[in-house]
Amino acid sequence: MTRDDLFGSNANVVKTIFECATEACPDAIFCIITNPVNSCVPIACEVMKKANKLNPRRIFGVSTLDIVRANTFVGEMCGVNPKEMNVPVIGGHSGITIVPLFSRATPKVSIPKDKLDALTKRVQEAGTEVVKAxxxxxxxxxxxxxxxxxxxxxxxxxLKGESNVIECCYVQSDVTEAAYFSNPVLLGKAGLEKNLGIGEINAYEKDLVSKALPELKKEIAKGVDWVKSQ
Known part of the structure; x- marks a missing residue:
């Protein structure tokens, strides 16, 4: 099933859920894992906005699987327990919009230049790898x-008040020219307490971001335009 197929199946599901949420629980924390996340989060926000109930600090696209995969692949390559790895992944949650920041991995690792493209592509296409398997x-x-x-x-x-809870997630954003973007955020009692932005990245990663943005903006617009057409 392609992401276009998923959009056709899931767009109305997300719309219906959030129409109900505007009445029943507009102040809840919403974690959207429904694919395509790049389009479904904008759909949710547009529905809430139509009802004058939008609080973008409480609507999250869950892109954690990209981090889990990056941690696993880097850990396997570098001989580090994946549970001890933390590779930030920014951008979106599909294909080239997924941008792993290996330069920001902790503990610090060295990825050979001749393996960087293949490792990046593996993180971006890991979902397809599973389907094929x-x-x-x-x-x-x-x-x-x-x-x-x-x-x-x-x-x-x-929400319990624990300090320094940081996760990468896909949220409404002004960090880039895209209206939604995934990067590290500080979580707290308000939901999103502070968007931590992209931070320092190297030239290779900047190029990945520049390639990701046009596709990401297109997928965002698809969700926004779909809600407006309903």
Missing amino acids: KVGHGSATLSMAYAGARFANSIMRG
């Missing part, structure tokens, strides 16, 4: 559940 009989399920649980747990830690 299952020979078309499914997609990422357990790893998606793990990523969703990790992000939800971080949200709850922030």
Whole structure:
């Protein structure tokens, strides 16, 4: 199933849920893991905005699976336990909009230049890798559940008042020219307490961001325009 297929199936699901949420629980924290996340988060925000109930600090696109995958692949390559790795992943949550920041990995690792392109592409296309491994009989399920649980747990830690809870997630943003963007944010009692931005990245990663933005903006516009057409 392509992301266009997913949009056709899921856009109305997200719209319906958020129409109900505007009446029943407009102040809830919403964590959207429904694909295509790049379009579904804008759909949710547009629905809330139509009802004058939008609080963008409480609507999150869950892109944690990209971080989990990057941590795993880098850990395997560099001989580090993936549980101890933290590779920020910014941009969006599909294809070339996924931008892993290997230069910002902790603990610091050295990725050979001749392996950088392949590793980046593997993170970007990991979902397709899973589908192929299952020979078309499914997609990422357990790893998606793990990523969703990790992000939800971080949200709850922030709501409880724990300090320095930071996750990469896809939110309404003015960090780039795209209206929505994933990067590290500080979570807290308000939901999104502070957008931490992209931070320092190297030339290779800047090039990835520049390539990601046109596609990301197109996918955002698809969601926004769809709501306006309803």
